[in-house]
Amino acid sequence: MDRPVALITGATRGIGRGIADELASTHHLLVGGRSADAVAAVVEALPSAEPFVADLTDAAATQGAVRGIDRLDVLVHSAGRDATRHLEDMTREDWRDLMEVNVIAVADLTRLLLPALRAAQGMVIMINSGAGLRVVGSPAYSASKYALRALADGLREDERGRVRVTTIYPGRVDTDMQRHLQAESGRGYNPAEHLRVQSVAAVVRTAVDATPEGTVEEIKIRPIPVVPKG
Numbered sequence: 001m002d003r004p005v006a007l008i009t010g011a012t013r014g015i016g017r018g019i020a021d022e023l024a025s026t027h028h029l030l031v032g033g034r035s036a037d038a039v040a041a042v043v044e045a046l047p048s049a050e051p052f053v054a055d056l057t058d059a060a061a062t063q064g065a066v067r068g069i070d071r072l073d074v075l076v077h078s079a080g081r082d083a084t085r086h087l088e089d090m091t092r093e094d095w096r097d098l099m100e101v102n103v104i105a106v107a108d109l110t111r112l113l114l115p116a117l118r119a120a121q122g123m124v125i126m127i128n129s130g131a132g133l134r135v136v137g138s139p140a141y142s143a144s145k146y147a148l149r150a151l152a153d154g155l156r157e158d159e160r161g162r163v164r165v166t167t168i169y170p171g172r173v174d175t176d177m178q179r180h181l182q183a184e185s186g187r188g189y190n191p192a193e194h195l196r197v198q199s200v201a202a203v204v205r206t207a208v209d210a211t212p213e214g215t216v217e218e219i220k221i222r223p224i225p226v227v228p229k230g
């Protein structure tokens with residue numbers, strides 16, 4: 001296979017799907033998702049791709065899915081979930097579920113793939129959030145994204161000279177996650193107030209195309225406010 005290889009988690013929908021469409025022109029893709037059918041539909045639509053099916057909160061399933069990957073140029077962590085509740089409404093189990101997807105699964109998948117990433121002098125790209133830089137909305141969601149930021153910052157130093165690590169901090173993006181969040185808060189949804197997934201994917205492209213002596217460590221991207229006409 002001539003193409004470099006990229007694994008994208010959460011590639012069945014939203015930002016991950018946008019990143020898959022962007023990288024499809026240059027990379028062989030491992031399309032990450034929980035549902036074999038949803039993953040197969042994305043694989044079918046791309047020129048060079050194969051499935052990577054696992055619920056990333058399931059350690060054994062994750063370990064099984066990485067078997068056979070011995071070279072990996074790009075690992076994009078886009079799988080993640082939102083949280084709308086505030087502290088007084090969250091049980092220990094709610095906290096565990098959130099941290100499991102947004103932090104622990106990311107750490108574990110990265111650990112399993114580090115040998116393959118080192119072999120390729122590859123890169124890890126974490127889709128964080130503006131909520132990983134300041135607390136907005138649910139403190140629990142921010143706590144998970146602050147933890148993800150610490151994970152990325154630590155990994156970057158540990159792997160400096162071997163594997164490059166990029167964190168992307170998007171503001172609101174027009175995806176199912178944002179529609180769900182705003183439906184729960186009772187606000188009307190206006191896609192024009194959001195970034196398009198293609199805009200986040202373009203930032204990923206910037207990191208992936210960094211020259212060999214350089215590394216893009218962090219990028220923050222936010223939607224510009226919609227100015228009423230007239």
Ligand SMILES: NC(=O)c1ccc[n+]([C@@H]2O[C@H](COP(=O)([O-])OP(=O)(O)OC[C@H]3O[C@@H](n4cnc5c(N)ncnc54)[C@H](OP(=O)(O)O)[C@@H]3O)[C@@H](O)[C@H]2O)c1
Binds near residue numbers: 011038057080127
């Ligand atoms: N949308 C925003 O405004 C926004 C802004 C900043 C950052 N982010 C971050 O960007 C990332 C992607 O968000 P999005 O808006 O694209 O979300 P989305 O539309 O809800 O898509 C989430 C993706 O993650 C996958 N996923 C969720 N839990 C999983 C699990 N346990 N195992 C494997 N895959 C799992 C989903 O797979 P299924 O199809 O199987 O459910 C889906 O492909 C998240 O980390 C989010 O925190 C989003």
